[in-house]
Amino acid sequence: MSLLSTRRDGFATALSMSKDGPSAYALEVNQALLKEDDDLLRQTFLSVFRHHHPQLANKVDVIFALSQAWCMSESDDDFDMLVKRLETLKPDEHILVASAFSQLLNLHNLTEEIVTARVEKAARLGEVEQSTRSTNKSLERLVNELGQNPEDIFKALCRQRVDIVFTAHPTQAIRQSLLKKYQKIRSEMDALHNTRMTPYERLECLDEIKSQIQAAWRTDEIRRKKPTPQDESRQGLSYFHDTIFHGLPVFLRRIDTALKNIGQPMLPLDTKLFNFGAWMGGDRDGNPFVTAATTRDVVLGARLSATMLLQSQISRLVYELSVWRASDELTAAAARILEARKDGLYAHTTRESYETEFGSVREPFRVVLSEIRERLNSTSTTLRYLMSHPHLNVKETLDNDPGAYSDAEAIITPLMLCYDSLVATGDSTIAFSELTDVIRQAQTFGLHLCQLDIRQESTKHAEAIDAITTYLGLGSFNAWDEAQRTAFLLKELEERRPLLPADLPMSEEVADVIGTFKMLATLPSDSLGAYIISMAHTASDVLAVLLLQKECGIRETLRVVPLFETLDDLEYAETAMEQLFGNAWYHAHIAGAQECMIGYSDSGKDAGRLAAAWGLYEVQERLAAVAAKYDVHLTLFHGRGGTVGRGGGPAHLAILSQPPKTISGTLRVTVQGEVMEQQFGEKEIAFRTMDLYTSAVLEATLAPMEEPQAVWREAMREMSRTSCEAYRAVVRHDPRFIEYFQTLTPVNELGRMNIGSRPAKRKAHGSIDTLRAIPWIFAWTQIRFHLPVWLGMGQALRAMIDAGKLELLQDMYQNWMFFRVTLDMLEMVFAKADPRVVTMYQRQLVDAGLHALGDELLRTFYEAEELVLKVMKHKGLLSSSSTAFLQQKLQLRAPYVAPLNILQVYCLKTIRDIEAGKEVDESGYNPVPAAVALMSRDPEKTPFVGAVEDTL
Ligand code: PGA
Numbered sequence: 031m032s033l034l035s036t037r038r039d040g041f042a043t044a045l046s047m048s049k050d051g052p053s054a055y056a057l058e059v060n061q062a063l064l065k066e067d068d069d070l071l072r073q074t075f076l077s078v079f080r081h082h083h084p085q086l087a088n089k090v091d092v093i094f095a096l097s098q099a100w101c102m103s104e105s106d107d108d109f110d111m112l113v114k115r116l117e118t119l120k121p122d123e124h125i126l127v128a129s130a131f132s133q134l135l136n137l138h139n140l141t142e143e144i145v146t147a148r149v150e151k152a153a154r155l156g157e158v159e160q161s162t163r164s165t166n167k168s169l170e171r172l173v174n175e176l177g178q179n180p181e182d183i184f185k186a187l188c189r190q191r192v193d194i195v196f197t198a199h200p201t202q203a204i205r206q207s208l209l210k211k212y213q214k215i216r217s218e219m220d221a222l223h224n225t226r227m228t229p230y231e232r233l234e235c236l237d238e239i240k241s242q243i244q245a246a247w248r249t250d251e252i253r254r255k256k257p258t259p260q261d262e263s264r265q266g267l268s269y270f271h272d273t274i275f276h277g278l279p280v281f282l283r284r285i286d287t288a289l290k291n292i293g294q295p296m297l298p299l300d301t302k303l304f305n306f307g308a309w310m311g312g313d314r315d316g317n318p319f320v321t322a323a324t325t326r327d328v329v330l331g332a333r334l335s336a337t338m339l340l341q342s343q344i345s346r347l348v349y350e351l352s353v354w355r356a357s358d359e360l361t362a363a364a365a366r367i368l369e370a371r372k373d374g375l376y377a378h379t380t381r382e383s384y385e386t387e388f389g390s391v392r393e394p395f396r397v398v399l400s401e402i403r404e405r406l407n408s409t410s411t412t413l414r415y416l417m418s419h420p421h422l423n424v425k426e427t428l429d430n431d432p433g434a435y436s437d438a439e440a441i442i443t444p445l446m447l448c449y450d451s452l453v454a455t456g457d458s459t460i461a462f463s464e465l466t467d468v469i470r471q472a473q474t475f476g477l478h479l480c481q482l483d484i485r486q487e488s489t490k491h492a493e494a495i496d497a498i499t500t501y502l503g504l505g506s507f508n509a510w511d512e513a514q515r516t517a518f519l520l521k522e523l524e525e526r527r528p529l530l531p532a533d534l535p536m537s538e539e540v541a542d543v544i545g546t547f548k549m550l551a552t553l554p555s556d557s558l559g560a561y562i563i564s565m566a567h568t569a570s571d572v573l574a575v576l577l578l579q580k581e582c583g584i585r586e587t588l589r590v591v592p593l594f595e596t597l598d599d600l601e602y603a604e605t606a607m608e609q610l611f612g613n614a615w616y617h618a619h620i621a622g623a624q625e626c627m628i629g630y631s632d633s634g635k636d637a638g639r640l641a642a643a644w645g646l647y648e649v650q651e652r653l654a655a656v657a658a659k660y661d662v663h664l665t666l667f668h669g670r671g672g673t674v675g676r677g678g679g680p681a682h683l684a685i686l687s688q689p690p691k692t693i694s695g696t697l698r699v700t701v702q703g704e705v706m707e708q709q710f711g712e713k714e715i716a717f718r719t720m721d722l723y724t725s726a727v728l729e730a731t732l733a734p735m736e737e738p739q740a741v742w743r744e745a746m747r748e749m750s751r752t753s754c755e756a757y758r759a760v761v762r763h764d765p766r767f768i769e770y771f772q773t774l775t776p777v778n779e780l781g782r783m784n785i786g787s788r789p790a791k792r793k794a795h796g797s798i799d800t801l802r803a804i805p806w807i808f809a810w811t812q813i814r815f816h817l818p819v820w821l822g823m824g825q826a827l828r829a830m831i832d833a834g835k836l837e838l839l840q841d842m843y844q845n846w847m848f849f850r851v852t853l854d855m856l857e858m859v860f861a862k863a864d865p866r867v868v869t870m871y872q873r874q875l876v877d878a879g880l881h882a883l884g885d886e887l888l889r890t891f892y893e894a895e896e897l898v899l900k901v902m903k904h905k906g907l908l909s910s911s912s913t914a915f916l917q918q919k920l921q922l923r924a925p926y927v928a929p930l931n932i933l934q935v936y937c938l939k940t941i942r943d944i945e946a947g948k949e950v951d952e953s954g955y956n957p958v959p960a961a962v963a964l965m966s967r968d969p970e971k972t973p974f975v976g977a978v979e980d981t982l
Contacts, residue, residue: 195307279467322549336479351395357451364394408433438476481559519573547582566592595629611660627667630677631803638757667698685726690734753822775809824894
């Protein structure tokens with residue numbers, strides 16, 4: 031088989047996975063299941079609501095029916111009826127009705143997750159046809175269709191590494207207290223569908239669902255105070271306790287089975303297919319609440335979690351492994367432990383009590399394992415002590431405590447001794463059971479659980495170096511050009527004498543930067559991941575961080591990762607990296623490996639989605655080429671959110687549509703905000719997430735897609751230019767735009783919500799430039815316009831079509847994964863957008879003088895939609911069979927969303943009228959918290975919860 035046909039087959043299969051979707055039969059099953067679950071949860075909620083608010087329940091029924099009627103008919107009359115009905119609500123009823131719809135919407139989103147999990151399961155059981163991507167299928171395809179050697183596949187898998195990094199991004203609007211209840215409902219629904227139940231058990235299950243729904247209804251939906259970064263870390267870590275820690279070894283077993291199917295051995299026990307990272311409490315970019323002390327706290331919290339999780343696993347093993355036959359090595363190790371105990375290493379334990387509790391030399395496994403358990407116990411005591419003594423050096427304290435563990439190897443070694451002993455004495459079956467899982471957990475999660483990345487903006491490091499050079503009379507670092515800066519930093523990096531004066535006068539900001547580095551020097555290095563520089567532009571940005579690490583005494587330096595975010599920075603990234611790789615000191619320092627991060631949201635905010643997508647595509651190719659030139663292994667770290675505006679999309683398609691050969695066995699990705707719940711909130715979903723990443727990275731490594739044709743690239747360059755100009759002409763250069771944006775959307779009100787610990791803007795005052803990318807996207811999503819995703823697209827396609835290139839575009843859509851995914855995502859966004867809703871926001875909230883701009887934008891929206899469909903050759907939005915299920919899901923979801931949009935407009939209008947000093951009927955409620963409350967209900971972001979899952 032020729033290479034070309036291999037690649038084409040790869041594309042065809044990837045395409046069939048993405049586009050064929052479920053068969054007609056599966057579709058019918060999906061639809062029926064979704065409807066059934068949706069009805070059950072809605073009826074249960076309404077019975078709870080009726081119990082508490084009998085006089086309002088009928089109104090909610092009527093509003094839902096009107097909303098359904100409008101969503102089906104799409105007629106203006108039906109919309110007006112719905113608006114009128116909502117307008118007649120008394121002010122104090124607004125909040126209750128909004129709460130009711132918010133709960134209904136959350137429950138509806140739950141049914142989508144439940145059905146997806148059910149269909150997945152049914153597909154695995156062979157009950158329905160479903161083109162499910164999985165590692166098992168990838169292995170089969172690589173061997174049977176592409177003729178690859180199974181041993182090579184095995185080796186590639188052993189080397190493969192996907193880093194999943196949980197960030198604290200403020201995009202999970204739903205409180206943990208509610209998420210936990212929804213998780214419970216999901217698992218009861220799962221039991222209802224999958225377990226053979228007696229009528230009594232069924233009733234108990236339904237009662238439990240009702241009780242959780244009622245508890246959710248009676249729980250305050252709104253975070254009344256801002257979460258601290260520590261709160262965010264605790265929330266993030268809860269996924270390790272709930273699904274990841276126990277799910278990972280089960281997932282690895284599935285990979286073992288898949289390997290067995292192609293005649294290969296199980297994965298070696300030290301293979302780390304996944305590495306987990308976190309930003310919660312480490313990402314200080316624009317977040318003044320993340321201090322050095324915060325970072326110390328979250329590192330200790332994660333270590334304590336890892337210790338406790340391991341402790342409970344080891345305790346189970348102590349009881350499991352009552353085996354007496356053992357290798358000489360294990361017997362000797364057990365004897366040594368008992369001897370040491372006798373000598374009173376642990377003074378409180380006598381040999382007799384120890385033997386009774388922990389086994390005797392006749393049960394050597396128990397002796398060795400209980401020693402581990404004992405030390406883990408001491409470790410958690412020490413960690414707790416460190417938590418309440420913030421002045422202590424964590425690393426030194428752990429290193430100097432003989433009872434505590436400071437290094438995971440010290441646990442893995444005795445566990446391997448047990449494993450080898452079982453294998454040597456003919457008890458491999460026992461070795462391959464729970465012990466294997468625990469060894470794999472210790473390998474992946476160690477004593478750190480997840481590695482904390484640190485992130486800070488480039489200018490902050492430059493300020494710190496500037497403070498030093500100015501104080502030492504060397505001049506102002508900030509005033510030097512790039513060549514002077516780089517020369518200075520490299521010289522100082524090679525210098526032995528310290529540069530940082532002990533008495534350096536520091537501004538608060540500089541003290542924070544230096545304080546952070548000093549704190550990092552006191553933390554165990556296995557707890558730390560990368561040091562990310564946001565808004566990185568040049569080589570000196572990277573060198574500055576290396577120098578600060580050296581000067582602050584960090585011995586095992588964190589790898590420094592530039593994050594390229596704006597279009598200009600993406601274009602310059604290759605030059606910056608070439609300067610670094612070309613320097614002998616730097617090249618030796620990185621020892622052949624470099625990580626670079628690319629930011630999807632900020633590039634989109636800067637240039638519009640299409641230009642950003644192409645800029646990101648090209649920068650990956652250029653970075654891969656420059657790394658290859660200097661013989662450096664490059665890992666790309668993709669900073670994407672869940673929604674399309676923030677680079678979100680189906681994980682496997684996102685990977686397969688990257689430029690060929692830019693993924694070679696390693697990948698890092700962020701999992702942000704609401705995506706954590708989407709991808710790791712439930713056991714089966716967590717497996718599926720890990721499976722998708724594993725299979726996609728393996729295929730991208732072993733069977734990369736075909737290079738795009740030169741004429742496709744040229745077309746993309748042209749469209750990228752046109753779309754960027756059109757986007758910036760509005761967003762940057764139209765003098766009416768900022769006011770239009772600020773009045774049409776709730777962007778200013780969003781800042782009052784307590785979604786995350788981070789402020790919405792980098793600087794307190796300022797324009798769109800200082801606004802973070804998340805509220806920028808969020809604001810457009812709330813009103814269902816999604817402007818940053820499509821603005822510029824219509825002009826770009828129009829120019830191509832006018833130049834007679836429609837067929838070329840259609841060819842690109844048919845045969846190029848990158849372009850196909852780009853348009854597929856746009857189609858989904860158009861289907862979720864609603865210009866009628868946008869018009870309502872405009873009519874109610876925007877000054878009449880700005881309506882002309884809004885109308886122009888709406889025309890641009892319609893044109894972009896029409897042209898996208900023309901290139902895709904689709905008759906209407908989501909009209910192809912592959913998107914039929916998504917279409918059904920959107921139809922079922924829509925009636926829950928529309929009333930929330932209308933109520934949000936009402937509240938925004940009221941709150942703004944009050945702030946403008948106008949007379950407002952406030953009887954019965956305070957519109958300010960009500961408006962904020964409505965936004966917490968997040969009318970359009972919540973449907974996007976579905977979007978992430980739709981696209982997985
Ligand atoms: P950032 O993230 O602003 O923290 O870089 C943007 C995003 O996640 O969308």
